[in-house]
Amino acid sequence: MNATVPDAQVGPRPALVSWFDHHRRAAVQSFLRLWREPIQSLVTCLAVGVALALPAALWALLQNVEAVSGSVQTAARFTLLLDQNTPFEVATQLAAELEGQANIDDVETVDRADALKDFAYGIGLNELMDNLDENPLPHLLHLHPDKNLSSAELDALFISLSTLESVDQVVFDTQWQARLGAAIATARRLTAGVGVLMVLGAALILGNTIRLGIEARREEITVIKLIGGGDGFARRPLLYSGLWSGAVGGLLGAVLVALLFGFLAGPADELFTLYGSDQTVSGLGFKGAFGLTVAGGLAGLVSAWSTAFIHLRRIQPR
Amino acid sequence: MISFERVSKRFERHDALRDVSLEIAREEMVFLTGHSGAGKSTMLRLLMLLDRATSGRLVVNGKDVATIRGRQVARYRQDFGFVFQDHQLLFDRSIFDNVALPLDIAGFHPRDVGRRVRAALDKVGLLGRESANPAVLSGGEQQRVGIARAVVARPKVLVADEPTGNLDPGLSAEIMALFEAFHRVGVTVIVASHDLALISRLRHRIITLKEGRLVGGVGR
Numbered sequence A: 001m002n003a004t005v006p007d008a009q010v011g012p013r014p015a016l017v018s019w020f021d022h023h024r025r026a027a028v029q030s031f032l033r034l035w036r037e038p039i040q041s042l043v044t045c046l047a048v049g050v051a052l053a054l055p056a057a058l059w060a061l062l063q064n065v066e067a068v069s070g071s072v073q074t075a076a077r078f079t080l081l082l083d084q085n086t087p088f089e090v091a092t093q094l095a096a097e098l099e100g101q102a103n104i105d106d107v108e109t110v111d112r113a114d115a116l117k118d119f120a121y122g123i124g125l126n127e128l129m130d131n132l133d134e135n136p137l138p139h140l141l142h143l144h145p146d147k148n149l150s151s152a153e154l155d156a157l158f159i160s161l162s163t164l165e166s167v168d169q170v171v172f173d174t175q176w177q178a179r180l181g182a183a184i185a186t187a188r189r190l191t192a193g194v195g196v197l198m199v200l201g202a203a204l205i206l207g208n209t210i211r212l213g214i215e216a217r218r219e220e221i222t223v224i225k226l227i228g229g230g231d232g233f234a235r236r237p238l239l240y241s242g243l244w245s246g247a248v249g250g251l252l253g254a255v256l257v258a259l260l261f262g263f264l265a266g267p268a269d270e271l272f273t274l275y276g277s278d279q280t281v282s283g284l285g286f287k288g289a290f291g292l293t294v295a296g297g298l299a300g301l302v303s304a305w306s307t308a309f310i311h312l313r314r315i316q317p318r
Numbered sequence B: 001m002i003s004f005e006r007v008s009k010r011f012e013r014h015d016a017l018r019d020v021s022l023e024i025a026r027e028e029m030v031f032l033t034g035h036s037g038a039g040k041s042t043m044l045r046l047l048m049l050l051d052r053a054t055s056g057r058l059v060v061n062g063k064d065v066a067t068i069r070g071r072q073v074a075r076y077r078q079d080f081g082f083v084f085q086d087h088q089l090l091f092d093r094s095i096f097d098n099v100a101l102p103l104d105i106a107g108f109h110p111r112d113v114g115r116r117v118r119a120a121l122d123k124v125g126l127l128g129r130e131s132a133n134p135a136v137l138s139g140g141e142q143q144r145v146g147i148a149r150a151v152v153a154r155p156k157v158l159v160a161d162e163p164t165g166n167l168d169p170g171l172s173a174e175i176m177a178l179f180e181a182f183h184r185v186g187v188t189v190i191v192a193s194h195d196l197a198l199i200s201r202l203r204h205r206i207i208t209l210k211e212g213r214l215v216g217g218v219g220r
Helices: A015-036 A038-073 A088-099 A112-123 A151-162 A175-216 A218-226 A231-274 A285-312 B040-047 B071-077 B095-106 B110-123 B139-151 B169-184
Strands: A078-082 A104-110 A140-145 A167-171 B002-010 B015-024 B029-033 B055-060 B080-083 B157-161 B188-192 B205-210 B213-216
Touching (some): A175 A231, A218 B095, A231 A285, B015 B055, B029 B040, B040 B157
């Protein structure tokens, strides 16, 4: 045992360099620590993943609905109910005139007899036709306006169609579009609200895990403080374990959403087809998955920081 | 270097230190002794800023420690090497990582950390054991790891609180010899111990406390 002091000139590196270096090592060690207790880490990350998957899935679903509603909207259609006693020839003539207008794409004439047949078939009552003495329906014109018309131009077209002679009534259902728009807006709010709650939930789950981590490392933190380590030094590994758990949780959440959408794809695509859209259901995508991972990481970081802030101060060497 | 100026420390019911005035010079080695409860640990706790004096001043390196607050406390403690009776080692990591901890805190380059840790372990006779877990060591060896950790960052002051409290006489003498070796290379050493038989054989100032008062060893 000798007490000579070799290489006494070697000292600590500049503060910034060692700060970065400690960050790097804390990041690596916290990540490895996740794998040291795989089951517990998996449960924590999965809890975060499930919490994030719900709002993410809602959001992705909403994106799909909006895309479909967009393509339905372009297929706007006027239905012109002609006067009851208008002959079919007048109807076809009117159709030809209207088709010549620049703001109208095409016009389809429906004979009142066919209209009744379609109606009866549509509601599944073929016998209806036999029981009616008289056809209550007039001849119809289905009119598709130009796809590029604004809603103001559509309104103007509606008015001009209503004033036409021999037209009894113009049906242009803008209301269902307004309803759909409002429903989407509501769903979007709901998604945002649920999103905030679930991210908060994820942060609380992580906060609790970090708190347990602090308790498990109480001895280490005490020793660090005894020999001159500050709160920052003790906090660093905790921040990174929050960051990693959150990010892995977000990634797992993205995987869950992908599985969910895979599960939905069959019936959802069929539903879209039934609404006359050739769109197929699309999930979060790479960007969305990346965003969810980043969101998870941020939630983890914030929750670790606040938990460490509260609990590290309480641990003082005795 | 360290001066207690009429320092008192009062806990709820009793006075742990009463009007203690004392100077410890740079590069000196002193023993602090007295029965348990005499105030040895209280003096060391004040020095480590684990407690604050009720009255009087404690001046270290010309600075009143009452002015050291918050973040500065950690920085202040880095100038000291502490050895604890229960050695305070971490059993979730190797001997190497235990000894390296103060260097990590101070921000040494990993290359220098390796060199210094091995040098410190060499000094306490445990070179070659660095990858073992401290739990497999005997009590005396654990205490030597604690000493290696205390000196690895080459502090100016080495403070030990009953470092031989749990050791048999042979090991205790070895540990004390280590402290003397550090003292010889210019480290200020303060050792609290109630093992009078051992410390009176060593030729250093012995500061005696009794019921919180200094009763011996005030002058040099």
